[in-house]
Amino acid sequence: MGNQRIRLLIKGKVQGVFFRQAMKVIAKKSNATGWVRNLSSGRVEAVVEGDDAAVSAIVEWCHAGPANARVEDLEIINENYKGEFSKFEVLYQ
Numbered sequence: 819m820g821n822q823r824i825r826l827l828i829k830g831k832v833q834g835v836f837f838r839q840a841m842k843v844i845a846k847k848s849n850a851t852g853w854v855r856n857l858s859s860g861r862v863e864a865v866v867e868g869d870d871a872a873v874s875a876i877v878e879w880c881h882a883g884p885a886n887a888r889v890e891d892l893e894i895i896n897e898n899y900k901g902e903f904s905k906f907e908v909l910y911q
Contacts, residue, residue: 826880864880
């Protein structure tokens with residue numbers, strides 16, 4: 819099992835539904851690190867690092883998100899693993 823890093827762009831009803839906070843909980847349970855933030859376009863962006871199982875757990879969860887979310891599109895961009903995060907956090911602009 820290796821480590822990986824992905825960037826996620828989530829489109830739909832994903833702001834104002836506790837998406838970021840719920841993702842932080844899932845990331846902690848999965849031992850994933852990185853960050854999540856809202857974009858002015860209405861999408862949510864996240865960078866996630868971890869082992870294959872941790873990253874897969876986040877991706878799987880993102881297909882639906884929390885109870886009040888409606889995910890219309892999930893874009894997954896593979897990036898080079900950097901190991902630069904010590905935890906998973908919600909970024910606020």
